Amino acid sequence: xxxxxxxxxxxxxxxxxxxxxxxALPAVHAAGTGIIxxxxxxxxxxxxxAAMNAMNAGPDVHIVAMGDILLDRVQEKRTALKLKYxxxxxxxxxxxxxxxxxxxxxxxxxxxxxxxxxxxFHSFHAKTAIEAGRHVFVExxxxxDPVGIQRLRQAAELARQKGLSLVSGLQSRYHPxxxxxxxxxxxGAIGDIVAIQETWLxxxxxxxxxxxxxxxxxxxxxxxxxxxxxxxxxxxxxxxHNLDRSSWALGNAAPVRCYGMxxxxxxxxxxxxxxxxxxxxxxxxxxxxxxxxxxxxxDNCYNENSSLILGSKxxxxxLQLQITGETNWTHPGTKSKxxxxxxxxxxxxxxxxxxxxxNNGDYMVRSTTxxxxxxxxxxxxxQVTWEQFEKSGFFYPPLPEDVNMDTDPPVKPGPDGIYPVFxxxxxxxx
Numbered sequence: 001x002x003x004x005x006x007x008x009x010x011x012x013x014x015x016x017x018x019x020x021x022x023x024a025l026p027a028v029h030a031a032g033t034g035i036i037x038x039x040x041x042x043x044x045x046x047x048x049x050a051a052m053n054a055m056n057a058g059p060d061v062h063i064v065a066m067g068d069i070l071l072d073r074v075q076e077k078r079t080a081l082k083l084k085y086x087x088x089x090x091x092x093x094x095x096x097x098x099x100x101x102x103x104x105x106x107x108x109x110x111x112x113x114x115x116x117x118x119x120x121f122h123s124f125h126a127k128t129a130i131e132a133g134r135h136v137f138v139e140x141x142x143x144x145d146p147v148g149i150q151r152l153r154q155a156a157e158l159a160r161q162k163g164l165s166l167v168s169g170l171q172s173r174y175h176p177x178x179x180x181x182x183x184x185x186x187x188g189a190i191g192d193i194v195a196i197q198e199t200w201l202x203x204x205x206x207x208x209x210x211x212x213x214x215x216x217x218x219x220x221x222x223x224x225x226x227x228x229x230x231x232x233x234x235x236x237x238x239x240x241h242n243l244d245r246s247s248w249a250l251g252n253a254a255p256v257r258c259y260g261m262x263x264x265x266x267x268x269x270x271x272x273x274x275x276x277x278x279x280x281x282x283x284x285x286x287x288x289x290x291x292x293x294x295x296x297x298x299d300n301c302y303n304e305n306s307s308l309i310l311g312s313k314x315x316x317x318x319l320q321l322q323i324t325g326e327t328n329w330t331h332p333g334t335k336s337k338x339x340x341x342x343x344x345x346x347x348x349x350x351x352x353x354x355x356x357x358x359n360n361g362d363y364m365v366r367s368t369t370x371x372x373x374x375x376x377x378x379x380x381x382x383q384v385t386w387e388q389f390e391k392s393g394f395f396y397p398p399l400p401e402d403v404n405m406d407t408d409p410p411v412k413p414g415p416d417g418i419y420p421v422f423x424x425x426x427x428x429x430x
Contacts, residue, residue: 039065039110042117057345065095065109067102118224127155139169144232147395156361168360175340190311198242226273229396236371244367255283262378281374381424
């Protein structure tokens, strides 16, 4: 499995430039039509954006099916995407699916499945799609608990055996500027890494209003970022990008253990659901390196997203593409994402066209595990070791395949509309 999909900026730019030429290759999809049929599971903002990224990877990529908990959300995103990509949006009414079983129909109608729904379902839906012979793009986090990680590992291995692509939404690995800057770190530009600080401070995710007559499970699923049993909370949900970059900087290493703290300090009704609004996690990596990771989701506060790699001879501000110290260097290009969201799809669809599948399973499993470890430590107030996690059969109930419109959610609001949260020092999970 490929830990780093490409090793240099030059390789990446070459791959992106090759898209047009690759379209002339013989098609091995959609019964020889030359069209790659893509289906989208999850039609929130990220699902819509991922569909656009997929279509940006070439005019032969057509969206043919869409599914979500809410049918009107499917129809809304279909209409918006049709205006932007009129020749690539081929989703008839019959291929607009709603409910918790919508994924089955999207998989059936597609050659490639784009998974961008609640993270609870990511590894389950990915494995199901791969079992059906579909290529898969799956957003982060790729799981939210140890059982989900086990399924993700199985999905990655099955994709390798079947010659199918499994591509991750951890787009940092596809950012040309990050790739070049990280290579300089690996080549010794800042000396030996002694510590890393990862920070992502931001406002809360958007809240979709509760509609009259809406079932509690339907409401929670349509606001999945606010519920721990659906999203996994903010360490695996948001800080995973930073933690993936830390592992990458350390040679794709895994931590030995972590300990964290967190809670909910700002209670303003149901917007916070059952998740915490602040977290801090310390990870112990091999060779004595510590990673200090922070995230917060509160309005009207200072915001920052950064990855600072501290070395014995200098430091790297990765997101600013800058190295200072004994070596002073700034990437000559833009400090933007450099279309990394598009480039991960370029890699996916080029792999399909050329018959050279891309498998990001190794770092998908590792980085997602790092995020979940930190979240579980924050929830319980206990140290969590890598070995302990690997042996655990814990999952947030119910299992994803058991969730339907009649499911009684594991968390419910109190009389004041506030959902209960885990209590560090009291809550026991692993």
